[in-house]
Amino acid sequence: MIRTGEEYRASIRDGREVHVNGERVTDVTSHPMFKPLVDIRARIYDMQYDPETAPVMTVRDGDEVNAIGNALPFSQDDWWAKRRATDTMMETIGGVVTRVGDETVGEMWSLYDGADVLAEIDPQFARNIETHIHKVLHADPFHVSANTDPKGDRSKPPQEQDPDMLLHVVRETDAGIVVRGAKYETAAAYANQAFTKPTIANWGNDALSDYAVGFICDLGSPGLKFICRTGFAGRAPAEDYPLANRFDEVDTLVIFDDVLIPWENVLFYRHTKAAMFIRATLHRYSAFAFVQRNLKLADMLIGAALFNARQTGLDKQQAVQEKLAQLAVYREGINAHLTASIALAEKSPAGLLMPNQSLLYTGRVLACSQLHEMIHIARELCGGQVCVTPDAAAFRAPETAPWLEKFYTVNEDWVADDRRKLLAFARDLLNSDYAGHRLTFQLFAQSPPFAHLAAVYRNFDWDGPLDFVRKAADLSDNVMGPTTRTPGDSAVSKWFDTGKPKAAE
Known part of the structure; x- marks a missing residue:
């Protein structure tokens, strides 16, 4: 059953060991660097109960109501429903968040498709996959995924360097496997569970490896430590950096210090063939929600640039219209790939309906590879005032406010305060530390560019x-x-x- 925002907050007050900026965090739900995203995730949970949004955010399964994002896709209607839910979510919260669960649960459906391959290795693994897919559907956890390791020297096998550079199994017990190493995962410090999987290591011709392991990790497990990068929230006034203070998704190095993973949570283990198979099909569903977020980023770029052009009277110039058209082409290119991937959807090996793989993966390349160019076009259209405008405090201070009121009022429709707000929004979207972080995140969040192209090669x-x-x-x-x-x-x-x-x- 769906749960409330307060139930989610209570679920992550489990005594987990979280560190940020040299500080041990006692409660991630109230710490200023985590609270904004915790509040957003709680708001998304509450949207499932809100009469205005519940019909879009949920689906009924008999007597049970479930989150639409967690529901297995069997038809085109299912995908349209997921797309509407994601759009509603981002329009309600007023921005883009990536790691809130709906875009990572799809990785579990890829396992569902590979159950036959994994069953050949150990039938129990296939049963565990199905159990956890339905657990996500019925328990409604905040589910993320852990992928990238610290890696170390990638020219060497993991055994020829510090073995903990890649997450691996150190021993087996009757209760489960014990793992050691580290993984990077955005949002892990305030999520419930993670699908933890291997980075493809230098295995050579080895058929078996202790590094080829995938499992569901309860993020409240003993032995886990969360070392987070310093967040952007609270570093500067929210009036001046409205996106950084609300939408920063804190990235975490998750340390596995001999963590027990119960056997029922192990999804594949030791067989490198299984690990490589899973890596090759990992994003066949989750890429859709990821690319859809680039569509909303494109809307933000267009909105900021067009408002600026209109308020300064430049939107009638042909050169400005051409640049706005470039943004529109980028936006509609993403939209076309998403739409076509549903219209030409394909049946998966397990009988699910997956977006057309060639169109989805080429759409991901388009969305990620051109994003930096679109950001620069939006910078040009917003102009130099994005980087030189004084902070909000100066617009209120008695000695400076009259001057800023004079020079930032454009006309009777665009008064100084609205222009300041637009420029602050554009600065945070295009020029700030947060903007640079977001650009890099979109480039690498699912895999690096060469892997994006490799997915196209495999599916075209x-x-x-x-x-x-x-x-x-x-x-x-x-x-x-x-x-x-x-x-x-x-x-x-x-x-x-x-x-x-x-x-x-």
């Missing part, structure tokens, strides 16, 4: 272009070699041949 229908050229150049049939699909049997061609994608038939 290469047979279609090859067969087209084979016929156009009158080449013999044997030049095709082994194919992955029947020539011309791509999801796109099926759409035009039959009026609907093959997967939806």
Whole structure:
């Protein structure tokens, strides 16, 4: 069943060992660097009860009401419902947050698709996967994922350096496995559980490795330590940095100091083939919610830039319109990939409906690879006053307020205070420490750029272009070699041949 924001807050007051800026945090729900995001996550939980938003945020399963973000996707309608819920969430809170659960639970569905592969190794692992997927649905935890290790020297196998550089199993017990090492995970300090998985290590030809392990970690477990980067919240007035003070998602180095993982929480273990399989399919669902957030970031860039152009009367100039059009093309490019990935969705090995993989992954490359260029275009449109405007206090101080009122009032519609607010918002969106952090986060949050392109390579229908050229150049049939699909049997061609994608038939 869905839970309330206060129930969520109570669930993370579990005595966990959290450190930030050299300080031991006694309560993450009230600490100034964590409280803003805890409050947002609590607000999202409460939206599931709010009469105005509950119909969008929840789904009924018999007598039980569940969070729409946690529900398994079986149809296009399910994906449209998830998309509406994510948009509603971000529009309600007034900004973009990434690590709030709906974009990480999809990684568990990838495990669900790989259950047959994992069952060949150990049937218990497949059962554990199904159990935890339904546990997330019915218990409504704040579920995140832990992926990146400190890594160390990546030219060497982990055994030839400090073995703890990569998370690994140190021993087995009747109760479960004991793990040691560290993982980076945004939001771990104030979440309930994490799907903890391996970074692909230098395993060579090893079939088995103590580093090939994936499990569900209760983030209140003994032996965990959370060492967090200093947050942006509270470092400067909220009036001057409205995004940094509300939407900073604190990143954490999670230390596993001989942590016991019960056997029922182990999802795969030792078999490198299983680990590589999971890594290759990890984002087949979660990439959708991640890319959708770039769509909302694009809306923020457009809104800030267009307001600035209109209030200063520059929106009628062709050069300004061309730059606004570039932002619109970027935004609609993301929108098109998301929309098409639903319209041409594909059945997964386990019978779920997954977004069209080629379109989803190419959309992710578009969204991430061009974001920095769009930010710079928005900077140009907002102008130099973004970086030179005085702080809010100066607009209130008796000796300086009249002058700022004079020079920042544009017309009767745009008075000084509104212009200051817009410039402060744009500064925090485009120029601040928080803005730089957000840009880097969007670039690496799911995987680095080369991995984004590798996912496209694995999922694009290469047979279609090859067969087209084979016929156009009158080449013999044997030049095709082994194919992955029947020539011309791509999801796109099926759409035009039959009026609907093959997967939806």
